[in-house]
Amino acid sequence: MPMFKKSMLVLLAVVALAAGGAFYAGYCGQDDAVELDAGAAPVREMSVKESEIVVYVAGAVNRPGVVRLAEGARAKDAVDACGGFLPTADTNGVNLAQKLKDGVQVTVPEKAPVAAQGAPTASGAARSLPDGMVNINTADEKELDKLPGIGPAMAKRIIEYRTENGAFQSPEEIKRVKGIGDAKYEKMKDKIVL
Numbered sequence: 001m002p003m004f005k006k007s008m009l010v011l012l013a014v015v016a017l018a019a020g021g022a023f024y025a026g027y028c029g030q031d032d033a034v035e036l037d038a039g040a041a042p043v044r045e046m047s048v049k050e051s052e053i054v055v056y057v058a059g060a061v062n063r064p065g066v067v068r069l070a071e072g073a074r075a076k077d078a079v080d081a082c083g084g085f086l087p088t089a090d091t092n093g094v095n096l097a098q099k100l101k102d103g104v105q106v107t108v109p110e111k112a113p114v115a116a117q118g119a120p121t122a123s124g125a126a127r128s129l130p131d132g133m134v135n136i137n138t139a140d141e142k143e144l145d146k147l148p149g150i151g152p153a154m155a156k157r158i159i160e161y162r163t164e165n166g167a168f169q170s171p172e173e174i175k176r177v178k179g180i181g182d183a184k185y186e187k188m189k190d191k192i193v194l
Contacts, residue, residue, distance in 0.1 A: 055100050057082045059108035059169075060089035074099060075166075078106045086110075093137055093167040109137065109167045112194065136174055136192050137167040148187040154179055168194060 051071045055078050058064050062083030069077050076096040085091055085108060093109035100106070134143050136158065144155035154177075161177045168174060171192050175185050 053100060053102040055103070056105045057108070058105060060086040060110045061108050062086060069100065071102075072099065075106050079108065090167075095163055095166070098163070098166075105166070107166045107169055109169070109194070132191055133193050134191055135194065136171070137162065137194050147191055149180075149184040150188065170194070 052068050053071055053073065054066060054068055055073075056066050057078045061079055062085075064082060067078055067081040069081060074096065075094055075098045078100060079085060079094070079096065088110045090109045090111045094106065132146070134147055136144070141152060141155040141159060144150055144158050145152055150158070157177050157179060158174065162168065165176075171189060171194065172185070174180055174188075174192065175182065
């Protein structure tokens with residue numbers, strides 16, 4: 001075989017071996033990269049977000065705002081995440097055992113000055129206010145039933161709404177209860193307080 005053909009054959013063999021080695025190294029490196037890309041990090045990050053809820057805490061807390069909590073959290077967890085209650089908070093105005101859902105608002109009302117409402121005794125036994133006024137955040141079914149246009153079934157709905165959504169922040173909020181529209185609200189608006 002002529003010398004030219006031998007050197008050409010050797011050169012082709014070296015190039016083929018080098019190309020094969022480079023291909024093999026790249027192939028093995030891609031497998032590792034694919035395994036890392038398909039690893040647990042993105043899946044773990046996604047599952048953390050799925051097990052969180054985001055709620056807005058407003059009212060008489062130290063740092064009101066939006067907080068992230070674990071799924072299944074209670075209203076107490078949301079209040080704690082916001083630094084706890086202010087001294088003026090009406091802790092009975094929020095159901096701390098209420099299970100929270102993503103996107104809800106937890107509102108902690110402030111204590112109403114006793115002189116302004118003029119009612120509750122020192123023992124807290126009296127719930128109805130003078131002059132036929134009813135506190136829609138604390139009244140029981142019997143007291144709510146005294147309001148114009150409110151019967152026993154509607155009184156239960158008001159209490160259910162209050163339990164699920166927290167205390168009313170304004171008298172107009174009572175219109176969010178199913179069955180209470182503008183006309184019914186107009187009849188009772190002068191008889192309700194917070």
